[in-house]
Amino acid sequence: MNKLQPIYRKDYTLSEYLIHTTELEFDLTETQTIVTSKISFYKNPKSNKKTNILFLDGIDLELISILVDKAKPDYKLVEQGLEINNLADEFILEIKNCIHPEKNTSLYGLYQSNGNFCTQCEAHGFRQITYYLDRPDVLSVFTTHIKADKQKYLVLLSNGNLIKQINGSTTWHDPTPKPCYLFALVVGNFALKEDTYITLSGNEVTLKIYVQAHNINKTQFAMAALKRSFAWEEKRFGLEYDLDIYMIVAVDDFNMGAMENKGLNIFNTTYVLASIDTVTDKDFIDIEAVIGHEYFHNWTGNRVTCRDWFQLSLKEGLTVFRDQEFTSDLHTRSIKRIEDVNTLRTLQFAEDMSSMQHLVRPEHYIEMNNFYTLTVYEKGAEIIRMVHTFLGEVGFQKGMQLYFQRFDGDAVTIDDFIQSMSDANNFDFDQFMYWYSQSGTPEVSIVSDYNHNDKTFKVFIRQHSQCDYFFPLRFALLDDTGTKLESGILTVKDKEQIFIFNNMDVEPTPSWLRGFSAPIKLKSDLTFKQKIFLVRHDSDAFNQWDNAQQLWLSLILIPSSINQDLFFDAIEKVLKNTFLDGSCVSLVQDKSLICEILTLPSEQFLHQQQEIIDVFEVHDKREKVINKIIERFKLLFSKIYSKLNIYQPYELTPEAVGNRALKNICLYYLAISGEFELAFEQFKSANCMNDKMASLKALIVSDNSYKNIALDGFYHEFKNDTQVMDKYFSIQSSASTANVESIKVLMQHKLFSFNTPNRLRSVIGSFSQNYVNFHNQQGYELLTNIIIKLNQSNPQIGAKLTSVYNHWQRFTPKLKALQKQQLEKILAIENLSNNIFEIIQAALK
Numbered sequence: 001m002n003k004l005q006p007i008y009r010k011d012y013t014l015s016e017y018l019i020h021t022t023e024l025e026f027d028l029t030e031t032q033t034i035v036t037s038k039i040s041f042y043k044n045p046k047s048n049k050k051t052n053i054l055f056l057d058g059i060d061l062e063l064i065s066i067l068v069d070k071a072k073p074d075y076k077l078v079e080q081g082l083e084i085n086n087l088a089d090e091f092i093l094e095i096k097n098c099i100h101p102e103k104n105t106s107l108y109g110l111y112q113s114n115g116n117f118c119t120q121c122e123a124h125g126f127r128q129i130t131y132y133l134d135r136p137d138v139l140s141v142f143t144t145h146i147k148a149d150k151q152k153y154l155v156l157l158s159n160g161n162l163i164k165q166i167n168g169s170t171t172w173h174d175p176t177p178k179p180c181y182l183f184a185l186v187v188g189n190f191a192l193k194e195d196t197y198i199t200l201s202g203n204e205v206t207l208k209i210y211v212q213a214h215n216i217n218k219t220q221f222a223m224a225a226l227k228r229s230f231a232w233e234e235k236r237f238g239l240e241y242d243l244d245i246y247m248i249v250a251v252d253d254f255n256m257g258a259m260e261n262k263g264l265n266i267f268n269t270t271y272v273l274a275s276i277d278t279v280t281d282k283d284f285i286d287i288e289a290v291i292g293h294e295y296f297h298n299w300t301g302n303r304v305t306c307r308d309w310f311q312l313s314l315k316e317g318l319t320v321f322r323d324q325e326f327t328s329d330l331h332t333r334s335i336k337r338i339e340d341v342n343t344l345r346t347l348q349f350a351e352d353m354s355s356m357q358h359l360v361r362p363e364h365y366i367e368m369n370n371f372y373t374l375t376v377y378e379k380g381a382e383i384i385r386m387v388h389t390f391l392g393e394v395g396f397q398k399g400m401q402l403y404f405q406r407f408d409g410d411a412v413t414i415d416d417f418i419q420s421m422s423d424a425n426n427f428d429f430d431q432f433m434y435w436y437s438q439s440g441t442p443e444v445s446i447v448s449d450y451n452h453n454d455k456t457f458k459v460f461i462r463q464h465s466q467c468d469y470f471f472p473l474r475f476a477l478l479d480d481t482g483t484k485l486e487s488g489i490l491t492v493k494d495k496e497q498i499f500i501f502n503n504m505d506v507e508p509t510p511s512w513l514r515g516f517s518a519p520i521k522l523k524s525d526l527t528f529k530q531k532i533f534l535v536r537h538d539s540d541a542f543n544q545w546d547n548a549q550q551l552w553l554s555l556i557l558i559p560s561s562i563n564q565d566l567f568f569d570a571i572e573k574v575l576k577n578t579f580l581d582g583s584c585v586s587l588v589q590d591k592s593l594i595c596e597i598l599t600l601p602s603e604q605f606l607h608q609q610q611e612i613i614d615v616f617e618v619h620d621k622r623e624k625v626i627n628k629i630i631e632r633f634k635l636l637f638s639k640i641y642s643k644l645n646i647y648q649p650y651e652l653t654p655e656a657v658g659n660r661a662l663k664n665i666c667l668y669y670l671a672i673s674g675e676f677e678l679a680f681e682q683f684k685s686a687n688c689m690n691d692k693m694a695s696l697k698a699l700i701v702s703d704n705s706y707k708n709i710a711l712d713g714f715y716h717e718f719k720n721d722t723q724v725m726d727k728y729f730s731i732q733s734s735a736s737t738a739n740v741e742s743i744k745v746l747m748q749h750k751l752f753s754f755n756t757p758n759r760l761r762s763v764i765g766s767f768s769q770n771y772v773n774f775h776n777q778q779g780y781e782l783l784t785n786i787i788i789k790l791n792q793s794n795p796q797i798g799a800k801l802t803s804v805y806n807h808w809q810r811f812t813p814k815l816k817a818l819q820k821q822q823l824e825k826i827l828a829i830e831n832l833s834n835n836i837f838e839i840i841q842a843a844l845k
């Protein structure tokens, strides 16, 4: 097998053999782990292959013994696996092999974190544990025996139910057949937070959260969030949990956010540990979302899984959609939508413009782990959201029910899912499938024409893509008080389409693509004045925000294109109307919305709008607008700040979150204008991490006498808290005062660690987004050296960081050439991992 040969979706074939049961035994010691497997294979009745050869995946394994039906088989070790010949239609394979989790720095397969053992098997980690059919369409019932030194390790966990426990060993049985990527094993010492949940049909489920002992007081929120996930899944989707126990284990060293292993989720501590003193408002809501996400995978991912990895969005797009709905139902829907679309447009649209552009259902991969992307996850979720918009909640749920009726216990494709939606609703999704077979962001333009004589409002829609997408365009036509004259969903399907609205007595202002009803780039003919009107009067909060974003964008990039005074008058009215003069008795989400409206498009988003990315120009232009904002609103910000900065006990209600959000954005602008005392006061008196972080961010906008006092104080207060230390590092790496030298100093810090992805992300990841300070030869060289080091120790994270260069072709000539050199330098190193190779190959193509 040539490691550089991509795997293609079109080459999918059924496995010649399947597995009934898998019995595993782990004997873990400090110097090695012995894995013994007993696997019962049988011929796949649906496969027409008749080779009688079994190829098992296996990487970095030391084979100790192998038996087929108790006898020595005809086998050979091959690259990346093991081949056994002359097999019967049914047989038992027994293998013993040795692995070295204590030396595994890749955090893939079986590895150690803080001395505890844990696993990560998705997508292809199981083959680093033992020889197996490591593919998601081979499902079997697992029984797992675990042996470890009982003096040293008290907690020994695997999937399913605990069926036996005698000193120093446990046996777990998972009755639900599963692919090996959902296997998990945890051995070590943890503190336990325990609770129960009674399902709708009356089953008692034991809930357990395992964390390192010193973190036990930060598990309450996660437990409550888990219970809310169980309840929401029952209420909104009618789905219950299926085992008697649900476990979450939090580890510090983890490549991703969390993993949905059956009955035994393994989480990055970032997404478990929470307390008012250590996480922000956003962190709380993100933690709840990830806990929900992993729980929701139990049905969308585990009970029904993917036939092959090209179908990854089957489980991820759908589960992200579900976790977005969870957060929307529990918090403020419009704000959640604004944040999600902002992420999509900032990061996924950019991915679509990069060398790693790919389909939501990719056609090929070299290293599957490179495809856990914004496109598969976030764009995938947008596609599911469009299905939901077309069918409505009732129709969507009918489709879900049919999907589970048909496929519970199976490994299926995205087509199977869409077909269920289609059949349950008698809705034709054929043309809709372009969303999965075309890459890139569709561009659509819309022009309208009002005729005073015949009172018609005509709308012309035009698609500028290769194919004609099928999508819902949610809209409203508003009169000059913002009242809806007409609203609904237009079904767009042709290259050019005309919609005519009759009996329009006055010329309406259209509000297009409400709630961002399709993941497209929409160019409308709305005038400057109409946009201003929509910022103030659209009843769709998303469009209020979006129109403000468009105006900020124009003001930043082409200041002469809009009338700044008129725009600022409107912003002032938004600020005053909804809040200061009390004329509008606070809609709950208002202050959060105002905060969103006051937030400028990020530099990263602005880069997308440039033909050639000039990081310095974008930065300067954006700074200019920040200064204009301060010039105009400084007094108002002061007023709002002092009105909102009153002591209140911490709550996570929309009202309280909104108060803090608005207060803190005012503080931020005030700090830029030089009011550091205010920020320092807040730093000292804050009663929650949210406000403390906000003040720290305000204090580091530029050099001032409080900056280092605050940073040092923060460090001394929290140096024993790993999670907060990530904030400490990332805030410094993102600071406008950061440079390559200061990053090197951070990397010498005793708390910096190369082997902990969270720490790398907080220092190096953050710095790579610090555009004006990172984009220079020294910045690139620093990053490249880190990538080269990671190529050996953790290629997954190495590949993530390499992706920083995926946009190199769009930069100004000098930076473009420098980035290309970096790619070539990395490509030339010995033993380049598949992970990094794939990214570089795509970038240099």
Ligand code: PHE
Residues within 6 Å of the ligand: 120, 122, 123, 256, 257, 258, 259, 260, 293, 294, 297, 316, 372
């Ligand atoms: N499947 C995980 C999720 O989205 C993500 C993940 C992928 C974690 C691969 C680890 C490795 O919930």
Ligand code: ZN
Residues within 6 Å of the ligand: 293, 297, 315, 316, 319
């Ligand atoms: Zn997921």
